[in-house]
Amino acid sequence: MINTIKCPYCQKEIELSEALTDQIREEQKQEIEKNFEQKLREKILAEQELKIKDKENEAEELKKRNRELGNQLLELNKSLRLLREKDEERELKSQKQIFDEIEKAKENLAQKINEENRLKNLEKDKQIADLKKVAEELKRKAEQGSEQAQGEILELDLENSLRNVFPQDEILEVKKGVRGADLVQLVKTPMGNIAGKIIWENKRTKNWENKWIDKLRSDQRVEKARFAGLVSMVLPKDAPKEIIPINKVWVTTPKYFIALATFLRNILLEGAKQKAISAQSASTAEELYEYLNSHEFTQQMEAIAESYFGMQEQIIKEKVAFETQWKRREVQLNKMFKSLFNIYGGITGIAGPNFPQIKGLEMLEESKNDKDKLI
Template sequence: MKSTIKCPGCGIEINVEEVIAQEIESKLTSEYKKKSAQQSAIILKEKEKLEKEKEEFEKKKAKENELFLEKLEKVKKEEAEKIKKKFEEEKIKLEKDAKEEYELKIKQLEEDNEKRKNENKLLKQRELELLRKETELKEKQEQIKEETEKQFLEQREKLAADVKKREEEKHLLRVKEYEKQLEDQKKLIDEMKRKAEQGSMQMQGEVLELVLEDALKAEFPFDKINEVAKGAKGADVIQTVYNKLQQECGKIIYESKRTKTFSDGWIDKLKEDMRAEGATVAILVSETLPKNHDKPFFRNGVWVCDFNSVIFLANIFRDSIVREFAIKSMQENKTELKDLMYEYLTSNEFAHKIEAIVEGFTAMKSDIEKEKNAMNKLWKEREKQIEKVISNTIDMYGSIKGIGGKAIQTVKSLELGSGDE
């Protein structure tokens, strides 16, 4: 049975069921496309509108529309149930999809975290490898040191057989050479006195002398480190070497220079000071090295180096002096052994060996520094990647939490403020 009403104005009969059904269907189709969160409010609003229309309609045609109202209520109830059911299904599906996506992201995060742990493990292994290399470097230095001492002893024995013959041949030439060097040295000293810098340059030189003296005292606490008085003739610092029995074994003299240019005259002067002092080794420490020299070198009986290398050289020469003294004390001819030691320490062979040691040490140290810098750079890049992953995960978690609400389980480590606990 169709429910119709007649329009009071135009007299046209209207199929109420069809009109209401079309209106409800149109509204439901429009409202279904909107967000799920708004559907309940729209249904309530539609219900209120229909209630108002029903009241107005009942006032005019109460008797005629009793059946219509019953059917209308039934239709509204059925449609409301359908909408509610559809809404619940969509909500369940949305929550399920959100949960699956969240679990997938969490799984990916855990996999990334495991990957980072493995990478950190590799980095830790690399760090241990660097420490191992440093240990090997120290052992290599000790080995080189022992080999140098061994070669020195072998060379001393080899030279001992020829020393008398060679000394007799060289004696006359050496005397003349010394006389010529003394004359040249006097001229050089006079020239240097005329050109000596005053004021700040002198102060800078004194500061370098103090730093050198302090460094030697710290490195060799059992030796006597004496600073030559200002204005006195001779080297800047004299190191008297003592063995474990507090026996004087020999001397190393040092001259420090802090100028913008290097002078070859310094070498001749220090060599003369070495002879006057009776020292075994002379080391010239200069802030500026000659052109084409960036590491310690041996010239005319004197070792030349910068401040960074002086302690390294001092250790090598000191050990050689102590060992030679031990050998010399067991020999009768002390003068001959001293000359042998001096000749060997001033020979090109010994100079080349020391240069090889310094080059090997410098190269190994440079390699370790490069590896350390590379590892530090890699660690910083990994930290940035981890921070980026954590930030993106927190953003994703917040978005999912906003959609699913309490249906999404709480992850404490991703909640705001958890880092302060």
């Protein structure tokens, strides 16, 4: 078999020998193989490149998708952040609102508490003020009640003292609420006849009041009493001693009450005796009446009373510390007391033999007994 090949340039067919053909064939085979390998390589490379390209495209696509996903994630994160911010803002607003409401509630509660405390303080202050007023009123009433009770006790003491010392006299108590003095003493003679009337008023207060004198003078006129006596725990500041006459009212303290009562009572008894004498002799009675109402008689009686009460006061003050002097002055007091009856002797001298004879020591002894009871 003759193999021919066509020249690629002249297009003439050229006969080839077997060896050459084999060689050519081998070369063609090698060429073909080479081309095949080349093509295969190229194909593989192309496929690899394609795969790489695909991978690259895929990677790019992934990158793109990743970028998109990243962007979406960013947007999502942004949205989430915005949502969180909004939530936080709402939460903050809510918390702020709650806080504001709590603060407002606290403020309202504080105002309410302050107002309640203010009202309570006002109420407490009012209660304290009311209690102070009540306490002051109770204190005032208690003091008034105490003064009234003490006055009643003093009055009862005066009444009992008069009844004990002068059992023959009639002691009348003026009822509470009735205008007048506290006590009325009807002085009676040994025969039981009324010699005269003495009214007594007691005062147990802290301060002296001059209006007591005017009131007692008015009571004296109403009772038609010969004497009016005021027994007070306090005397006027300018009082020289504890028994003083003020506007024809005899004023003393409870300590000298019986002494003053004895003195005034003896005057009434003397007057009653002189009145009995006057019944026997009109002229003598007139002379005696003039003497009893004379300035001289009044001065003598006041002088004796002043000396008597002054000495008695001194004796009472010095009795404990100066027993010896007390005894000596008591003798002087007795002598002075007897001088009261010397006046009676003078009256008897004026009256003459018709004057009723009185046992000399009888009246003195009676007066002495009264004085002993006082001491």
